[in-house]
Amino acid sequence: MEEINLGTTCDMHVHVRDGEMCELITPTIKEGGISVAYIMPNLQPPVTTLDRVIAYKSELEKIAPETTFLMSFYLSSELTPELIHKAASVGAIQGVKCYPAGVTTNSSSGVDPNDFTAFYPIFKAMEEEGLVLNLHGEKPSVTNNSSNQEDIHVLNAEECFLPALKKLNNDFPNLKIVLEHCTTEAAVNTIKEINKNVTDSKDVKVAATITAHHLFLTIDDWAGNPINFCKPVAKLPKDKKALIEAATSGKPYFFFGSDSAPHPLSNKAKHVGVCAGVYSQLFAVPYLAEIFDEYQSLPKLKGFVSEFGFNFYDVKPESLKSTKELILYRKEQSIPEVITNDKSIIVAPFQAGSKLNWSIKWSS
Amino acid sequence: MEEINLGTTCDMHVHVRDGEMCELITPTIKEGGISVAYIMPNLQPPVTTLDRVIAYKSELEKIAPETTFLMSFYLSSELTPELIHKAASVGAIQGVKCYPAGVTTNSSSGVDPNDFTAFYPIFKAMEEEGLVLNLHGEKPSVTNNSSNQEDIHVLNAEECFLPALKKLNNDFPNLKIVLEHCTTEAAVNTIKEINKNVTDSKDVKVAATITAHHLFLTIDDWAGNPINFCKPVAKLPKDKKALIEAATSGKPYFFFGSDSAPHPLSNKAKHVGVCAGVYSQLFAVPYLAEIFDEYQSLPKLKGFVSEFGFNFYDVKPESLKSTKELILYRKEQSIPEVITNDKSIIVAPFQAGSKLNWSIKWSS
Numbered sequence: 001m002e003e004i005n006l007g008t009t010c011d012m013h014v015h016v017r018d019g020e021m022c023e024l025i026t027p028t029i030k031e032g033g034i035s036v037a038y039i040m041p042n043l044q045p046p047v048t049t050l051d052r053v054i055a056y057k058s059e060l061e062k063i064a065p066e067t068t069f070l071m072s073f074y075l076s077s078e079l080t081p082e083l084i085h086k087a088a089s090v091g092a093i094q095g096v097k098c099y100p101a102g103v104t105t106n107s108s109s110g111v112d113p114n115d116f117t118a119f120y121p122i123f124k125a126m127e128e129e130g131l132v133l134n135l136h137g138e139k140p141s142v143t144n145n146s147s148n149q150e151d152i153h154v155l156n157a158e159e160c161f162l163p164a165l166k167k168l169n170n171d172f173p174n175l176k177i178v179l180e181h182c183t184t185e186a187a188v189n190t191i192k193e194i195n196k197n198v199t200d201s202k203d204v205k206v207a208a209t210i211t212a213h214h215l216f217l218t219i220d221d222w223a224g225n226p227i228n229f230c231k232p233v234a235k236l237p238k239d240k241k242a243l244i245e246a247a248t249s250g251k252p253y254f255f256f257g258s259d260s261a262p263h264p265l266s267n268k269a270k271h272v273g274v275c276a277g278v279y280s281q282l283f284a285v286p287y288l289a290e291i292f293d294e295y296q297s298l299p300k301l302k303g304f305v306s307e308f309g310f311n312f313y314d315v316k317p318e319s320l321k322s323t324k325e326l327i328l329y330r331k332e333q334s335i336p337e338v339i340t341n342d343k344s345i346i347v348a349p350f351q352a353g354s355k356l357n358w359s360i361k362w363s364s
Numbered sequence: 365m366e367e368i369n370l371g372t373t374c375d376m377h378v379h380v381r382d383g384e385m386c387e388l389i390t391p392t393i394k395e396g397g398i399s400v401a402y403i404m405p406n407l408q409p410p411v412t413t414l415d416r417v418i419a420y421k422s423e424l425e426k427i428a429p430e431t432t433f434l435m436s437f438y439l440s441s442e443l444t445p446e447l448i449h450k451a452a453s454v455g456a457i458q459g460v461k462c463y464p465a466g467v468t469t470n471s472s473s474g475v476d477p478n479d480f481t482a483f484y485p486i487f488k489a490m491e492e493e494g495l496v497l498n499l500h501g502e503k504p505s506v507t508n509n510s511s512n513q514e515d516i517h518v519l520n521a522e523e524c525f526l527p528a529l530k531k532l533n534n535d536f537p538n539l540k541i542v543l544e545h546c547t548t549e550a551a552v553n554t555i556k557e558i559n560k561n562v563t564d565s566k567d568v569k570v571a572a573t574i575t576a577h578h579l580f581l582t583i584d585d586w587a588g589n590p591i592n593f594c595k596p597v598a599k600l601p602k603d604k605k606a607l608i609e610a611a612t613s614g615k616p617y618f619f620f621g622s623d624s625a626p627h628p629l630s631n632k633a634k635h636v637g638v639c640a641g642v643y644s645q646l647f648a649v650p651y652l653a654e655i656f657d658e659y660q661s662l663p664k665l666k667g668f669v670s671e672f673g674f675n676f677y678d679v680k681p682e683s684l685k686s687t688k689e690l691i692l693y694r695k696e697q698s699i700p701e702v703i704t705n706d707k708s709i710i711v712a713p714f715q716a717g718s719k720l721n722w723s724i725k726w727s728s
Contacts, residue, residue, distance in 0.1 A: 141584050143601040151601035154587050155519075220505050222587070223518050223597055227635040229588055237507040237515035269635040271591040271712060348635060 004328040005363070006302050008320065010036040010309035011284055012070075013134070013180055013209050013257025015105075015277070016060065018043050024341045025262050025281060026063040033285030033326050033360040036315055038070040038134075038257070041097055042106040046074030050083065053092050066322040070094040070313060072134065076109050077118070081125035088129035094313055095132030095178075096122070103138045103157070104231035104276050105261065113139055113164055123168070127175040132313060133168070137161040137179045137187065138232055154233045155219075159186040169194055169206050176312065181259040182208040183232040185242035191253055192246075201252035207312050209257025210247045210304075212287035213278040213350050215240065226268050227348055230261065231276040247288075247304055248297035255308035258284050265338060265346045280350040283335060287350065289328055289358035301328070324362040331359040368692040369727070370666050372684065374400040374673035375648055376434075377498070377544055377573050377621025379469075379641070380424065382407050388705045389626050389645060390427040397649030397690050397724040400679055402434040402498075402621070405461055406470040410438030414447065417456050430686040434458040434677060436498065440473050441482070445489035452493035458677055459496030459542075460486070467502045467521070468595035468640050469625060477503055477528055484535070491539040496677060497532070501525040501543045501551065502596055518597045519583075523550040533558055533570050540676065545623040546572040547596040549606035555617055556610075565616035571676050573621025574611045574668075576651035577642040577714050579604065590632050591712055594625065595640040611652075611668055612661035619672035622648050629702060629710045644714040647699060651714065653692055653722035665692075688726040695723040 011034040016026045029037045039060065041047035047056060053071050060069050073079060073087065075098040087093045098119075099110035111119065126133055138157035144150070152160050165179055179187060191208045198204055217234035228234065246254045261277025268274055280287060285305060292301045306326075317323075335354050340346045375398040380390045393401045403424065405411035411420060421435050437443060437451065439462040451457045462483075463474035475483065490497055502521035508514070516524050529543055543551060555572045562568055581598035592598065610618045625641025632638055644651060649669060656665045670690075681687075699718050704710045 143582070153582060153584050153600055155583060155600065218507070218517060219519060220517050224590070224593055224638040224640060225636045226588070226590055226638065233587055236517055236519065265635060269633055271629060271633040272589045274588040274590065276588060 002330050004298060004301070006285065006326040006328055007306040008035045008310060009033055009285060009306050009326045010315070011256055011258045012038040012178070012309045012313065013040065013211070013259045014038060014281065015040045015042070015259070015261045017262065018056070020341065020345050021262060022059070023063060024339065024345050024347070026060055026067070028282040028339070029067050030064060032281045032283055034067070035320070035322060035324070035326065036068040036070065036310065038094065038313065039072060041072045041074040042099065044106055046076060046106070046109050047072070048074050048076055048078040050087050050092055053087070061321070066324070068315070068319060068321045070315070072097045074099070074109065075111055075119060075122070079122050081121045084122060084125035084131065085129060088131055093131065095134050096126060097134040097136070099136045100138055100140055102140050103136060107136070113161060116164065116168060120171070123172050123175055127172050130176065130314065132176045132178055134178045134180050135165060137165060137182065155235060158182070158184050158232050162186060162190045165190065165206070166194070174205065177206045179206070179208040180257060181211050181214065181232060183214050183235050183243065184239045188242045188246045195251070195253045198253070201308065201311055204253045204312060207253040207255060210243055210254055211257065211259045212280045212284060214243055215247060215291045216287070216351070226270070226274040227352070228278060229274055229276055230259070230278045244291060244295055248292060248295050248300045250300045250303050252303070252308040252311065254304065255312065256288065256305045260284065262347045265348050268348065278350050279347050282339060282349050283356060285326060285328065285360050286333070286356045286358045290356055293357065324364070327361050327363055328358055329361070330357060332357055333359050366694050368662060368665070370649065370690040370692055371670040372399045372674060373397055373649060373670050373690045374679070375620055375622045376402040376542070376673040376677065377404065377575070377623045378402060378645070379404045379406070379623070379625045381626065384705065384709050385626060386423070387427060388703065388709050388711070390424055390431070392646040392703070393431050394428060396645045396647055398431070399684070399686060399688070399690065400432040400434065400674065402458065402677065403436060405436045405438040406463065408470055410440060410470070410473050411436070412438050412440055412442040414451055414456055417451070425685070430688070432679070432683060432685045434679070436461045438463070438473065439475055439483060439486070443486050445485045448486060448489035448495065449493060452495055457495065459498050460490060461498040461500070463500045464502055464504055466504050467500060471500070477525060480528065480532060487532070487536050487539055491536050494540065494678065496540045496542055498542045498544050499529060501529060501546065519599060522546065522548050522596050526550060526554045529554065529570070530558070538569065541570045543570070543572040544621060545575050545578065545596060547578050547599050547607065548603045552606045552610045559615070559617045562617070565672065565675055568617045568676060571617040571619060574607055574618055575621065575623045576644045576648060578607055579611060579655045580651070580715070590634070590638040591716070592642060593638055593640055594623070594642045608655060608659055612656060612659050612664050614664045614667050616667070616672040616675065618668065619676065620652065620669045624648065626711045629712050632712065642714050643711050646703060646713050647720060649690060649692065649724050650697070650720045650722045654720055657721065688728070691725050691727055692722055693725070694721060696721055697723050
């Protein structure tokens with residue numbers, strides 16, 4: 001039987017929420033084939049203090065003791081350079097997530113992406129500490145009545161954000177930055193352009209994560225199927241092709257971040273106000289295998305899902321909660337319609353009801 | 365009090381379904397300010413016979429005796445030139461609706477829009493009879509793996525259809541054609557281009573209908589709000605601006621067709637397989653007044669909602685079931701969350717819960 005050892009797998013963009021949802025979802029990180037998970041801070045209220053991030057990590061480790069958690073702060077005016085230095089010195093966080101206000105789930109405390117300068121002291125502290133700045137790279141939608149200003153909408157929101165990414169890289173050339181869940185050919189090209197002189201993966205300062213679901217979806221898939229609605233929205237076929245090309249390219253500045261974002265099914269099956277997010281954690285690696293297999297790129301999967309993220313975040317082997325490695329093997333499995341904890345929370349996984357050609361197990 | 369007499373209002377694209385839904389929805393044509401309604405034939409099975417179209421019209425007239433119904437056949441291989449001539453001679457239909465297979469509600473019996481030649485004998489008969497060909501102008505979505513063919517998706521499906529429209533106009537220059545529910549700047553420009561030499565409204569052969577909801581919506585409004593999901597999908601801000609410009613232009617080749625398409629709320633509040641369609645019938649004219657007022661174009665509303673469609677379809681005054689004219693006046697009203705018939709059918713109207721600045725009444 002064909003087996004592929006993927007090593008220490010990393011998902012560098014994970015939402016596990018809190019409370020009952022957290023108890024249901026956190027174990028599925030490992031079940032989906034992921035060893036190291038970088039946890040998003042968009043709880044309500046957002047995670048912005050040392051006490052909270054330590055308590056959150058401790059809670060997650062209790063639920064999933066074999067998963068290695070990397071933690072993050074939520075960029076807001078509550079952060080200070082002193083707090084950044086302190087959190088870094090005790091190893092409490094690996095990065096800070098920046099949400100433009102109002103673009104996705106629990107982003108109302110986010111920042112104005114048209115002017116990051118208020119946060120430059122924070123970024124300077126992060127640069128000094130080697131922390132990662134995680135960017136939700138979308139401008140908020142705006143329709144202009146004058147014709148000399150560009151309208152911003154869900155389709156071009158990411159492309160309109162790219163100049164801000166380039167400016168940040170220019171102003172903080174040693175700050176590690178991730179353009180999270182990139183969805184467009186334009187974003188892929190910008191990341192390639194920024195890295196055009198990079199010859200050693202240790203020199204990568206600006207990377208992008210790519211989700212599993214954006215390798216499958218285009219606009220037609222979420223039009224009429226709210227379960228596939230997420231932010232950034234899946235774009236056009238040409239964009240999906242560019243993402244697949246990037247993910248399978250073997251370039252160290254493209255690595256996996258699932259942006260698995262569970263919502264109760266009742267918040268997806270609505271006629272107004274559907275929550276943005278695709279829950280993909282339970283089959284994270286098998287989804288990827290499906291695409292990499294289809295594009296004859298399985299040998300490139302280990303770099304994308306293990307090595308590149310691991311190296312970018314400078315994960316210390318001694319910090320791993322488990323040294324088991326992930327083994328991918330060809331065996332069909334079915335995706336259930338929902339997962340649930342005794343019915344108080346019901347979540348529908350990405351591609352519910354479909355079949356996958358690949359299964360996973362952990363090395364002993 | 366400001367009152368505007370809109371005359372004999374026409375909605376040239378109406379879905380009233382059949383059965384219980386039909387009983388609930390048909391009276392709302394008049395309640396929404398419409399006197400003459402052109403009825404779509406996409407029942408299950410589609411309306412393709414003389415007996416059925418006569419029976420359907422009779423049923424509608426029983427429910428709404430003061431509404432004038434124009435009727436249509438569903439273009440399919442079941443139609444023959446003989447049937448077209450016969451249906452026209454007895455006044456049973458005013459047009460034939462063409463659905464590309466698979467693009468919207470009950471379109472599975474539709475045609476291949478890449479090749480209309482199989483239907484040329486039908487179109488010839490229609491041209492001779494002065495019947496209207498109503499085009500749902502979208503190519504079905506297709507993603508090509510080779511890069512030299514254009515991908516088709518919900519955003520460019522209409523623009524990709526426009527060459528087929530031009531070819532039909534070229535091959536049947538005297539056939540009256542309506543590009544239904546046009547949604548793009550590209551479509552507006554094509555309609556203008558085709559009509560560039562038209563100086564008399566009687567010479568218009570190719571027109572486009574514009575819905576009320578496409579004057580309000582862009583992609584951001586249906587992303588996450590399935591109640592606003594319809595086909596063709598609402599496009600980008602620049603497209604909405606072009607539609608408003610066209611609707612308020614006073615050009616006789618742009619007129620009102622609501623494409624009001626009711627679905628049970630349970631088919632809109634779903635996480636997969638949401639039915640495409642916006643139900644706007646109950647406030648059809650007040651929605652339009654809202655936009656025309658906002659763009660200082662209320663004097664252009666009568667042409668758009670009454671005269672241009674009336675003239676294009678050559679409606680005979682003696683065929684009207686009522687000679688009452690519609691009076692628009694400024695009075696705030698609220699859109700209910702749902703309309704229902706004793707709870708067996710529940711439909712959510714467009715902009716449920718919002719307020720409108722205009723109300724309507726019929727002349728006595």
